C-alpha cells in the first residue's frame with residue numbers, strides 16, 4: 001500500500017521515502033549569533049539620561065521660539081534639530097514658527113540669499129510639510145543657456161544643499177530633476193579634492209542622501225559630520241548626546257527582547273532553511289520610527305515581519321507547490337485545526353503565528369483597538385495568497401504580464417502588512433479614521449509598495465533566477481514590452497523615482513492623515529534604499545546593515 005505523502009504525491013512504500021526536490025537557497029547564516037541576548041538594561045541609567053535631557057531640552061525650546069532670532073538663523077537651527085532626529089520633541093513649537101515664516105514668504109525675499117541658505121530653507125519647509133516653491137532656485141540658472149550657472153559649482157556647501165533639496169522634489173519640478181543630475185556629477189568630480197568634515201559630508205550624501213536614509217542612523221552621521229553647525233548652540237549638542245544615549249539603551253533592550261523571543265520560538269531548528277536575520281529585521285522596523293513611545297510597537301512589528309521572512313523563504317526556498325497550496329489554505333482558514341493538513345516542518349510556525357495574533361488581539365481588545373490586529377492579520381492572509389500566486393507562476397513556468405505582475409507585486413512587497421502591523425502598538429493615535437485611511441490603500445502606501453517591490457526585484461532577480469524562482473518585475477517587463485534587460489531596469493528605476501515624488505507629495509500639507517501615520521510609510525521606502533540601493537543587502541547583510549547595526553547596537557560607549 002503506497003503511503004500518500006503530506007504533499008499529496010504518491011511514494012512507493014519503501015523504507016526510505018524520497019524527499020521531493022526543494023529550491024534550497026543555502027542562505028548565508030547570521031553574522032551576529034547570540035551577542036544581543038546578553039544586554040541588560042539599567043533603568044537607573046536610562047532615567048538618568050531622561051532627567052539630564054530636561055534642561056538642554058528647555059534651552060533648545062527657548063531658542064526655537066525666540067522672537068528676536070533672524071528667520072534664516074532660525075530655519076538653520078530647525079534644520080539641525082530635524083537632522084538630529086529631535087523634531088518630535090519640539091513639534092508644536094517648530095510648526096508654529098514655520099507657519100509664521102512660511103506665511104511671510106515672498107519669492108523676491110530670496111533674490112539676495114545664497115544657494116546654501118536657500119537650500120537649507122527649502123529642505124526645512126519641505127521636510128516639515130510646506131511646499132516652498134522650487135522657483136527659489138531659478139536665479140541659480142543661466143537665463144540664456146537654461147543650465148545651472150558655472151559659478152555655483154565652486155560653492156560646494158551650496159551644491160550639497162541643492163543635491164539634498166532635489167531629493168524632496170515632486171512630479172513636474174523639472175528644475176530639481178536637473179539639479180539632482182547636475183549636483184551628483186559636480187560633487188563626484190570634486191569630492192576627492194575636499195578635506196575634513198566637508199569631504200565627509202559630501203561622501204556620506206553621495207553614498208545616500210539624507211532623505212533616503214534611516215533617520216536614527218542619519219542623526220548619528222549628522223552629529224559626527226556637522227559638529228560645527230551643531231555646536232552653534234551648546235545646548236543642542238548636549239541634548240543630542242543624551243538623546244542618543246537614552247535611545248541606544250532602549251533599543252538594545254528591544255533587540256534583546258525580540259532576539260530572545262526568536263530563540264525561544266526555535267525557528268532556526270524547525271525551519272533551518274530560512275534567512276536568520278533578527279537584528280536586520282529589528283533595524284528595518286527601527287527605521288520606521290525610533291521615538292521612545294513606539295517601543296512596544298517596534299517589538300510587535302518586528303515579530304510580524306520575522307513571520308514574513310519565514311513565510312517568504314518557505315515559499316521561495318523550500319516548500320513544494322503542493323505544500324504551498326496546503327499552507328496558504330491553512331493561513332486563509334486561520335484555525336488551529338488546519339494544522340493537520342500542513343507538512344510537519346511548518347506546523348510549529350503555524351501554531352506560533354496563530355498564538356501570537358490571538359495574544360495581540362486579546363491585548364488590543366482591552367484598549368478597544370483590536371481592529372488594527374485584524375487589519376494586520378487580513379493583510380498577512382493576503383500576502384500568503386500573493387506568494388501562492390507567484391509560486392503557481394513559477395511551477396507552471398508562466399511569466400505574468402507586467403500589469404498582472406504589479407497587481408500581485410504590490411501585495412508581495414509586504415509593505416501593506418508591515419505598515420498595518422506597525423500601527424498595532426502605536427496607541428490611541430491609530431483612530432478608526434486612521435485605520436480606514438490605511439485600508440483605502442492610499443497612493444502614498446502604493447508608492448512605498450512599488451518601491452519595495454521593484455527595487456527588490458532589480459537587486460535580487462539574478463540570484464532568484466538562478467534558483468528558478470518566480471519571474472520578477474524585470475522578467476515581466478522584458479516580456480511585456482519586448483525590451484532588453486538593461487532597458488527594463490532603466491524603466492523600473494524611473495518608476496521608483498516617480499514613486500518617491502508621490503511619497504514626497506503625500507507628505508506635504510494639507511495631509512490626509514497626521515505625519516505620525518505617514519512616517520512609517522515614508523520610512524519603509526527609505527529602508528528599501530538602505531537595504532537595496534547597492535545590492536541585496538538583506539540576503540547578504542555584510543555591508544550597510546552590518547555597518548548600521550554595529551553603529552547603533554554594538555558600539556557600547558555612550559556619547
Ligand SMILES: CC(C)=CCC/C(C)=C/CC/C(C)=C/COP(=O)(O)OP(=O)(O)O
Nearest residue numbers: 308309312316412413414452453456460538
Ligand atoms: C520584497 C521586499 C523587499 C520586502 C521588504 C519587507 C520585508 C522585510 C519582507 C519580509 C520578507 C523579505 C525579507 C523579503 C525580501 O527578500 P526577497 O528578495 O526574498 O523578497 P521576494 O521573495 O519578495 O523577492
Ligand SMILES: [Mg+2]
Nearest residue numbers: 312313316317
Ligand atoms: Mg524571497
Ligand SMILES: [Mg+2]
Nearest residue numbers: 312315316387
Ligand atoms: Mg518571495
Ligand SMILES: [Mg+2]
Nearest residue numbers: 456457460464
Ligand atoms: Mg526578491
